[in-house]
Amino acid sequence: MPLNIKSKKVALFVGTILTLAFCLTGYLTIEFIKVNPSVPIQLINPPEDCDLQVRDCRFQLPDGNYFEVSVPTRPIQSNEKMRMFVVGDDSKFKPLALDLNGEKMNMGFNRPDFRKRENGRYEAMFTLSTCTLKKLKWRAIVLFSAYPDKTIGVPILFEVSNP
Secondary structure, three states: OOOOHHHHHHHHHHHHHHHHHHHHHHHHHHHHOOOOOOOOEEEOOOOOOOOOOOOOEEEEOOOOOEEEEEOOOOOOOEOOOEEEEEEEOOOOOEEEEEEEEEOOOOOOOOOOEOEEOOOOEEEEEEOEOOOOOOEEEEEEEEEEEEEOOEEEEEEEEEEEEOO
């Protein structure tokens, strides 16, 4: 039995809505869930002499390319809006997010995304929560992705003194 014009319009409308919903879901997944939770994070050894409270840190990824991590404001403090930059010229690995937590104390989920800037530079904005301890050692893991099934993490440790 052939569809009448009204049924065809309804079917076209429903198909359009479903297509838009599918596209929006894909966009939001790519834009807002940068790190795939089903892909394990492969941690590499952190730079030995790295202390972001003192200096910028340079490290090498498994493919041989170098990246540098920097914070423009020192000392790094809790309850302050801070920025971290990652600079490198690797076309394979891209900084996705910054995973922040206490080295030995769970400080809650804090994973800001890196935003691409100019000249291979990426920026993440973050705020460290306050702890009741006088000093807290933080672990910042810079997360890189090369493929949908591979995430590399570079842990960087630094200590924050609380007022």
